[in-house]
Amino acid sequence: MWTVRERQSGRERRRAQEFETFVAGAAGRLLHTATLLTAEPLRPPGANPRAQRLLTAALAHTYAQWERLRGEDPYDRTRRELAVRFAHEVWRHKRPRGGLLDPLTPQERLVLVLRLYEGVAEEQAAALLGLPVERVRAICNRSVATMRGTRRPTERRGAPGRPGVAR
């Protein structure tokens, strides 16, 4: 006969194990995504504190939701949390920090990373950011053109981007 407490601790241990497996598999890629978003350098190892903070918060959320995922992909869930959190604190990420996507505005980075690095469908990205699909497509094309060097980077001082987000 198991007591409630024993059953609970068993469940907690199983959750911790499952979660650890998930983190071991997904953290590298998620940290890469977060670092692209915050436009911090990928190397050396400690050069992306903002991305680490973002990822820790998003993963903690996934941890707390673990029992209630109901078959939803935890990676997907964490990525969504990451994007939403980034969009909420976009004003902190306006300054260039020496990363790969420095020439882009935070919103352009978010759209580019979601669409091209993570391969999220246009409709899903639009729903996540609370923007019309055409606008997501336009921002994505704009970002690609900027990164290719066929377009001047978006002016940031006079007109800061308006990152809209629907939770």
Next chain:
Amino acid sequence: MLDGPHPQVPADLARRVAERGGRLLRRRLFVRRLMLLVACAAVVAFTVWAVAAHPWEVPPAETTPLEGW
């Protein structure tokens, strides 16, 4: 251009995340229990008041009927 090796994940990330996530979970549990407690207290308070005050009974008339007019 975006692809390439992933940045190195800090070794204690999983531990930190589990700590923070656990804290989040415990806080949520606490809030839920608190709400349940408040709801129960409200039900008990209402019952006690209803038993004491009998709000479904018509209150006795407050004016005496006029007589001798």
